[in-house]
Amino acid sequence: MIEKKIISAIQKFASSILKNSIDQIEIEKSLNEIHAYFQQITKITGYDLTIEHMAAIPANKGKALGLNFAAQCLLDYKRTVKFLKAIVSVILEKQKKQPGELINIFYAGCGPYAPFITLVAPLFQPEEVQFSLLEINKNSVGSAKKLINSLQLSSYIKEFYLADAVTFKVPNSDSFHILISETLDAILYRECYVPILFNLLPQFNKNIILIPENVLINLSFLTDSKKNSDCKEYETGSIFNVRESVSSYTGTGLIPSKLPDKKIDLASVDMNIYKKILLDTKVHIHGDVWLYRNESSLTIPHEFILEQPFLYNSVIFTYFMEPEIELKCRFE
Numbered sequence: 001m002i003e004k005k006i007i008s009a010i011q012k013f014a015s016s017i018l019k020n021s022i023d024q025i026e027i028e029k030s031l032n033e034i035h036a037y038f039q040q041i042t043k044i045t046g047y048d049l050t051i052e053h054m055a056a057i058p059a060n061k062g063k064a065l066g067l068n069f070a071a072q073c074l075l076d077y078k079r080t081v082k083f084l085k086a087i088v089s090v091i092l093e094k095q096k097k098q099p100g101e102l103i104n105i106f107y108a109g110c111g112p113y114a115p116f117i118t119l120v121a122p123l124f125q126p127e128e129v130q131f132s133l134l135e136i137n138k139n140s141v142g143s144a145k146k147l148i149n150s151l152q153l154s155s156y157i158k159e160f161y162l163a164d165a166v167t168f169k170v171p172n173s174d175s176f177h178i179l180i181s182e183t184l185d186a187i188l189y190r191e192c193y194v195p196i197l198f199n200l201l202p203q204f205n206k207n208i209i210l211i212p213e214n215v216l217i218n219l220s221f222l223t224d225s226k227k228n229s230d231c232k233e234y235e236t237g238s239i240f241n242v243r244e245s246v247s248s249y250t251g252t253g254l255i256p257s258k259l260p261d262k263k264i265d266l267a268s269v270d271m272n273i274y275k276k277i278l279l280d281t282k283v284h285i286h287g288d289v290w291l292y293r294n295e296s297s298l299t300i301p302h303e304f305i306l307e308q309p310f311l312y313n314s315v316i317f318t319y320f321m322e323p324e325i326e327l328k329c330r331f332e
């Protein structure tokens with residue numbers, strides 16, 4: 001019975017990462033083993049070359065990652081472990097604060113393996129936690145349902161929606177304690193995390209715990225490519241703080257097509273010594289759990305050439321959500 005084996009592998013893995021009694025090599029081995037079981041059960045390998053498995057799905061704003069890439073996220077080892085730890089610790093914190101209360105989790109963008117339920121629920125009882133899942137990709141929904149049934153986790157599921165989280169109206173939104181939405185890529189390019197927050201956050205209770213809690217994009221200038229050991233980095237700080245932008249937005253209630261400009265004054269910086277611009281994504285998962293530079297595909301830094309001689313006084317960043325989701329910059 002592969003189901004029995006996998007259930008015990010998941011329980012062993014989840015409790016060992018929580019106790020920090022497992023090193024990186026063991027983590028990777030265990031996640032590879034769990035992935036192999038998930039592949040067998042769902043028949044989603046993450047490497048199937050059909051268009052259906054590769055193509056991104058257009059959302060109302062932005063695009064949802066193709067099925068293969070969503071499946072491969074499980075093997076973004078540090079990301080997966082940090083998210084799992086954060087989710088379990090938030091559930092435990094909630095249980096401590098409100099003993100006996102059923103904890104309702106809204107999981108937007110579960111992907112084909114729904115790891116933030118399939119690797120979390122076995123640590124709790126269905127009377128303690130209930131999950132409502134939402135996913136835009138019908139093949140992911142089919143796969144996640146199959147996996148959840150095989151792992152005998154159906155009793156933890158309240159609802160399963162095939163829908164776009166950018167426009168979805170959440171029924172009984174007041175009943176939720178935790179919102180999970182790992183729907184982002186490095187430099188918040190193309191994927192839907194920001195418009196999803198614009199749509200979902202105002203619907204929930206103001207005490208909802210969001211995972212990941214926030215994403216920051218930081219700007220640095222480099223004297224050389226980061227690969228070169230002599231490279232010096234001048235950090236100017238954050239040019240985009242998602243939670244700040246979402247909460248300070250005073251628009252019409254509709255998701256804006258772009259966010260207000262962020263201007264960085266460079267008049268006092270000796271810009272002629274720099275050859276590159278570096279944009280760094282920092283993912284604040286929860287509490288003191290962060291994903292830092294190069295720890296995950298979500299936090300790969302992006303380098304761009306800085307044209308010299310540099311003849312400007314400032315750089316201005318604008319985050320667009322239409323026609324495409326992307327961060328653009330201009331010099332003035």
Ligand SMILES: C[S@@+](CC[C@H](N)C(=O)[O-])C[C@H]1O[C@@H](n2cnc3c(N)ncnc32)[C@H](O)[C@@H]1O
Nearest residue numbers: 059064070073109110111135136164165166192
């Ligand atoms: C980065 S993957 C993560 C999958 C899984 N949660 C994990 O951690 O392995 C993001 C998932 O969110 C889904 N998604 C992205 N944008 C969405 C949207 N606007 N509405 C619903 N689902 C979305 C994608 O289809 C994909 O399955």
